Amino acid sequence: SSELTQDPAVSVALGQTVRITCQGDSLRTYYASWYQQKPGQAPVLVIYGETNRPSGIPDRFSGSSSGNTASLTITGAQAEDEADYYCNSRDSSGNHRVFGGGTKLTVL
Amino acid sequence: EVQLVESGGGLVQPGGSLRLSCAASGFTFSSYRMNWVRQAPGKGLEWVSYISRSSSTIYYAESVKGRFTISRDNAKNSLSLQMNSLRDADTAVYYCARDDYGDNGAFDIWGQGTMVTVSS
Numbered sequence: 001s002s003e004l005t006q007d008p009a010v011s012v013a014l015g016q017t018v019r020i021t022c023q024g025d026s027l028r029t030y031y032a033s034w035y036q037q038k039p040g041q042a043p044v045l046v047i048y049g050e051t052n053r054p055s056g057i058p059d060r061f062s063g064s065s066s067g068n069t070a071s072l073t074i075t076g077a078q079a080e081d082e083a084d085y086y087c088n089s090r091d092s093s094g095n096h097r098v099f100g101g102g103t104k105l106t107v108l
Numbered sequence: 109e110v111q112l113v114e115s116g117g118g119l120v121q122p123g124g125s126l127r128l129s130c131a132a133s134g135f136t137f138s139s140y141r142m143n144w145v146r147q148a149p150g151k152g153l154e155w156v157s158y159i160s161r162s163s164s165t166i167y168y169a170e171s172v173k174g175r176f177t178i179s180r181d182n183a184k185n186s187l188s189l190q191m192n193s194l195r196d197a198d199t200a201v202y203y204c205a206r207d208d209y210g211d212n213g214a215f216d217i218w219g220q221g222t223m224v225t226v227s228s
Contacts, residue, residue: 030212031212033209033212033213033214033215035153035215037153042203042218042219042220042221043145043153043203043215043218044218045214045215045216048208048209048212048214048216049209049210049212049214052209054216084152086152086153088153088155088214088215089212090212095158095167096155096158096167096169097143097155097158097213098155099145099152099153099154099155100152101152102152102153
């Protein structure tokens with residue numbers, strides 16, 4: 001399968017922890033990366049190689065994976081974390097990249 | 109500063125053509141794989157095409173295969189996307205994105221995007 005499935009919307013109270021998930025068969029073979037996109041802006045890489053944070057990304061962002069599910073966890077969500085989040089990986093061939101449908105995170 | 113700047117977007121009629129460009133600066137362009145990613149208005153991200161460092165390997169999403177052509181000029185630090193036989197469904201912001209972090213890859217640097225509108 002070449003699909004990655006995300007919940008369309010998730011909410012979290014300010015300062016609490018939220019997990020955003022991404023499901024797909026290809027995640028059993030390939031790592032996920034995660035992108036944050038705020039309105040009118042280009043996406044920003046927040047997690048690569050399933051668990052790694054690029055420099056400059058706060059350590060409240062973390063990634064994990066189990067079976068066919070990759071997760072992005074924000075520990076102590078801040079108001080500025082309100083955004084759309086997309087997972088990305090490869091399809092079953094390994095040649096094509098595929099994005100999940102995106103999760104809109106609301107910080108209450 | 110590491111930067112990608114897209115250009116070439118605009119309004120085009122269905123069936124028409126458009127060529128997008130992406131100018132890279134602040135890094136050794138020839139050392140990186142590159143991609144195009146698009147986003148239709150109000151929709152999610154869609155991967156469009158990939159090109160290897162030497163242009164020896166190229167992939168396309170099924171939705172654009174046979175109509176779009178990706179290319180690069182390492183001497184000019186430039187990435188291009190030639191788009192032919194454009195359809196309404198191709199209307200989107202088109203981003204170029206650098207591909208780093210090993211074999212699995214991740215899009216670590218993005219341009220600001222260029223808008224393509226296909227409409228009669």
